[in-house]
Amino acid sequence: MKLLLATRNRNKVIEMQQALEGTGWQVVMLSDVKGAPEVKEDGATFEENALKKARSAAQVSGLWTLAEDSGLEIDALGGEPGVRSARYAGEGVTDGERIRKVLGQLVSVRDEQRTARFRCVMCVIDPAGGERCFEGRCEGRIAHNAGGSSGFGYDPVFIPEGHEKTFAELGFAVKGKISHRARALQQVIDYLGKVQGLRPADPGIT
Numbered sequence: 001m002k003l004l005l006a007t008r009n010r011n012k013v014i015e016m017q018q019a020l021e022g023t024g025w026q027v028v029m030l031s032d033v034k035g036a037p038e039v040k041e042d043g044a045t046f047e048e049n050a051l052k053k054a055r056s057a058a059q060v061s062g063l064w065t066l067a068e069d070s071g072l073e074i075d076a077l078g079g080e081p082g083v084r085s086a087r088y089a090g091e092g093v094t095d096g097e098r099i100r101k102v103l104g105q106l107v108s109v110r111d112e113q114r115t116a117r118f119r120c121v122m123c124v125i126d127p128a129g130g131e132r133c134f135e136g137r138c139e140g141r142i143a144h145n146a147g148g149s150s151g152f153g154y155d156p157v158f159i160p161e162g163h164e165k166t167f168a169e170l171g172f173a174v175k176g177k178i179s180h181r182a183r184a185l186q187q188v189i190d191y192l193g194k195v196q197g198l199r200p201a202d203p204g205i206t
């Protein structure tokens with residue numbers, strides 16, 4: 001069975017593809033789907049944006065489709081950048097510029113007040129239009145300086161709970177087990193496993 005990954009973020013694709021290996025689902029990229037429109041991510045929640053991305057790609061492709069919306073919530077900034085994580089500091093800016101903005105706003109914030117979490121909501125749409133969403137979270141804190149070169153986005157400033165290094169320093173071996181994306185994806189994989197299990201009894205599932 002084919003599963004369309006409805007994301008244009010190559011780093012997300014890498015993380016999701018690795019986890020989906022061996023599940024029996026054949027991954028299809030959004031770049032392989034003709035006419036997949038750009039989605040305006042103007043929802044107020046991760047779920048709204050994830051559903052928007054999943055619905056538009058599912059409609060064009062007719063395939064089982066997985067999309068996600070994710071971001072970093074920093075308590076000292078009232079939950080910012082949150083759903084605006086990709087657009088924080090403006091459109092078309094680099095990860096480095098977004099990180100500089102975050103660190104700049106936290107200059108005078110002490111360790112114990114630098115708590116934060118990554119959140120990821122993944123939505124799966126089936127060809128009959130059924131929708132299921134799953135959320136993964138990873139608690140942690142914001143470092144005082146950027147460190148490490150693995151991963152993407154805010155990884156160089158996020159220290160997950162129980163660790164003293166950033167995701168970018170810890171690398172994928174650790175991130176792939178405990179991240180918000182890994183936790184959401186595990187629930188998706190469990191759900192897709194049940195779908196596969198139902199298949200012989202339900203010829204309607206393609």
Ligand code: ITT
Nearest residue numbers: 007008009068069070071072085086152153154155
């Ligand atoms: P798609 O919408 O095409 O999936 P995107 O990069 O626009 O890709 P989002 O709208 O979900 O994705 O934005 C999420 C942003 O949150 C992302 O660009 C990063 O800045 C940040 N982010 C999400 N997950 C992250 C992670 O695992 N590590 C570091 N930063 C992350």
